[in-house]
Amino acid sequence: MTSPIRVLLVEDNPGDAELMRDTLESSKLLLEITVAVDGVDALDHVLQRGAHAAALRPELIILDLNLPRMHGHQFLAELRKHEPLRAIPVVILTSSDAEKDIVDSYRLGANCYVTKPMDLVAFQSIVRAVEGFWLTIVKLP
């Protein structure tokens, strides 16, 4: 059980990616965190193509919605089309609290939807909660 758990962060805001990485790396779990900067980059990652041909499939995806080039929803729809990728749990972490975004995310197969809190401490505890739940409590495929 010493191989790290692979987490893919799909986040175009480098600040948010850094905050998440900072929080996740302070956990006791051994994690391998990769950041994809938009939907297209993320898709290359999970489909192991282009610059990411050698990438390993993530075990958890944390996905922002408002992404350049390919919106989070579109990425999610693509992801769920590919049989071996359908099972990867996806946590939506976004600043949008629009009802439509929430409903659409679950329809497209998101496993949970979390909004980014404004406050750092709240943000950190949310990221820890996501990590605790999905990487410790839950059995992943």
Next chain:
Amino acid sequence: MTDDWQRRAEQPFRLVFEAAPYAILMIDRARTITLINRQGEQLFGYGRDEIVGQPVELLIPERLRAHHPAHVAAYFAEPRERPMDGGRELFGQRKDGSEVAIEIGLSSMELPDGRFTLASIVDITERKRIKDELHRSNAELEQFAYIASHDLQEPLRMVASFTELLGQRYRGKLDERAEKYIFYAVDGAKRMQQLVADLLTYSRVGSQGGPLLPVSADAVVGRVLSTLAGPIRDTQAGFGIGPLPTVLADEPQLGQLFQNLISNALKFRGEAPPRVRIDAQHKDDRWVFSVADNGLGMEMQYADRIFQMFQRLHERGKFEGSGIGLAVVKRIVERHRGRIWLESTPGVGTTFYFTLLPSRARTAA
């Protein structure tokens, strides 16, 4: 023509008639135009000789003509003074076929040769244009406020988060002065976050509101009280809630309205536990709601100021909040075409009053 004048009008009436700043025309029961003043000639583009003796429908756009005789008959049957109220937008048709937006006031006259209706007509094209323009620019401003505050939140969150992270990570490794600088930077960013969030809430009242539908105020207040269960328990607040009617409202906004007023009553409480009474009275085809507390109260000279955005009567730190609550309340009431005011006595309490439309009211667009 001249005979008509001598028969129907005395000299003073004629002067007034001709000098009136708006168009006036007179029709008989058969809807024939019997008189028109100079302004009327100008408005519709007809000479007096062309139009007198013609049916009034000549001045009405064809698409609206069919119903007009019935309206005229109804008015002759029950001729009550009908002033221009600024609410009705009607259309007239000029000689050249073009349409003109008008407003009409009606009065009735009994003359020796029968009953006549006198119509005063104002060209509201310009007023309508200004109104539309104002509406458009208000909508744009609202959209601007919404986008600006929404897009400001992200970078602001970065400033606040990383300054705070700096403080977290280097706690104890920096000198006292550096820690103080970090504190002020985080504090400033957080206050700005609150202001931006409040601005967003405020602009959402106008830009993200839903339609006005029949809503039970009783049910809304019940839900708000369960949302506020925590503070109500903490302050040992007591409530008296009269039967509340069904009103025409945007339900989430009505909830926000009551929540803000009730939260205020709990927040600005006196020594005694808060006592809040919520009632509604039917008056002049409106519901007048009242939310009365036994709190701190205030001098009435501040009554207008408290509805302005970011206005606070108390020094910072004494009470939480940025002073957006009542501005949002006022905006919500205004969006519901109501009015809000208050009565307050320092040390005794404050009563907020606001009006809402009954659920069966007509909703003009």
